Amino acid sequence: MKGKTLNLKLKVWRQKSATAQGKFETYEVSNISTEGSFLEMMDILNEQIISNGGDPVAFDHDCREGICGMCSLYINGHAHGPDEDITTCQLHMRKFTDGDTITIEPWRSAGFPVVKDLIVDRSAFDKILQAGGFVSVNTGGIPDGNAIPIPKEDADEAMDSASCIGCGACVASCKNGSAMLFVSAKVSQLALLPQGRVEAARRAKSMVAKMDELGFGNCTNTGACEVECPKNISITNIARLNREFLSAKLKD
Numbered sequence: 001m002k003g004k005t006l007n008l009k010l011k012v013w014r015q016k017s018a019t020a021q022g023k024f025e026t027y028e029v030s031n032i033s034t035e036g037s038f039l040e041m042m043d044i045l046n047e048q049i050i051s052n053g054g055d056p057v058a059f060d061h062d063c064r065e066g067i068c069g070m071c072s073l074y075i076n077g078h079a080h081g082p083d084e085d086i087t088t089c090q091l092h093m094r095k096f097t098d099g100d101t102i103t104i105e106p107w108r109s110a111g112f113p114v115v116k117d118l119i120v121d122r123s124a125f126d127k128i129l130q131a132g133g134f135v136s137v138n139t140g141g142i143p144d145g146n147a148i149p150i151p152k153e154d155a156d157e158a159m160d161s162a163s164c165i166g167c168g169a170c171v172a173s174c175k176n177g178s179a180m181l182f183v184s185a186k187v188s189q190l191a192l193l194p195q196g197r198v199e200a201a202r203r204a205k206s207m208v209a210k211m212d213e214l215g216f217g218n219c220t221n222t223g224a225c226e227v228e229c230p231k232n233i234s235i236t237n238i239a240r241l242n243r244e245f246l247s248a249k250l251k252d
Contacts, residue, residue: 003035006093009101010045012057015114018121022114024103034094038081039064039071041093058117064089066230069167073118074105079169079228087167087230107168109177110215124214125166125182131210132203133186139195154192161188163231170225170233176217181225183207184241185233191244201248208245 007030015022029048032041039061046056060070071088075081081091096102104118112120162185170181187204190196196203219238226235 003033003094004098005030006032006034006096006098006100008032008041008096008099011101011103012045012118013105014057014117015106016116018113018115032093034092034096036093037064037089038073038075038091038093039089058115058119060119061089066090067165069165069230072107072120072122072167072169072172074107074172076103079107079172080167080230085230085232087165090230107172109168109171110217111171111177111179112168120168122166122168124216125168125179127214128179128183128207128210129186132199132206133190135190135195135199137195137198148194150193158189158192161185161192161233161237164189164229164233165231167230169228169230171216173224173228174217174219175222175224176220177215178219178225179211179214179216180219180238180241181229181233181235183211184235184237187241187244188237191240200244201251204241204244204248208241 008028010027010029011024012027013022014025027045027049029041029045032044042057042059049056060072062068062070064071066087066089069087073080073088075088075091080086080088082095083091106114106118107120111124112122115121164182164185166182168182171177171179187207190203191200221235221238223235226233
């Protein structure tokens with residue numbers, strides 16, 4: 001069954017560089033299929049801009065399958081747009097109606113400075129992981145790892161935490177620009193496994209310190225991060241991170 005088409009007004013944040021002053025530019029697009037994705041609509045917009053001799057809107061994307069987390073846009077006041085448990089590339093135009101005005105912005109956080117238009121520098125997450133989100137002990141091969149008995153509940157929680165794709169929706173939706181949900185997920189996926197206990201204290205302290213150094217705000221438990229997370233990462237991980245951090249500090 002052929003989908004309907006939409007005529008839309010787009011208010012898009014345009015910013016030539018990290019140091020330039022940005023502003024919203026208004027565009028109109030027509031005959032957008034409700035069966036298409038949001039990023040396909042952005043492609044059509046850019047083709048239209050280029051055909052008129054303009055500079056296309058810069059936005060991040062890669063897999064377009066909800067795996068990489070690069071397609072991070074703030075759409076109508078929601079991280080990844082007005083749908084649940086999806087990334088922007090999984091957002092379909094059937095979520096909008098004919099004549100809608102759609103406001104499209106980059107992530108807004110001191111930890112994610114704008115590079116150009118809708119692209120932000122999310123390398124801060126990489127720096128946090130480099131500070132402690134790893135295991136340096138020799139865990140052996142796959143058979144060795146599988147030989148270590150781990151309660152199913154712990155294994156399931158670790159896998160759920162590991163599903164975080166580092167898109168930054170938690171930071172963008174937090175009024176404080178906190179990265180606690182991301183950091184806690186990365187701490188939890190290792191803290192729940194015996195291979196990750198060796199460096200547990202160092203990990204918690206180092207990752208929290210790096211998060212603070214990079215300008216992310218404090219967590220005040222509003223829960224907005226959990227609501228907007230496309231992978232349903234639970235804020236119970238934040239409680240675990242706090243326990244890990246306090247335990248490490250007490251050992252000091």
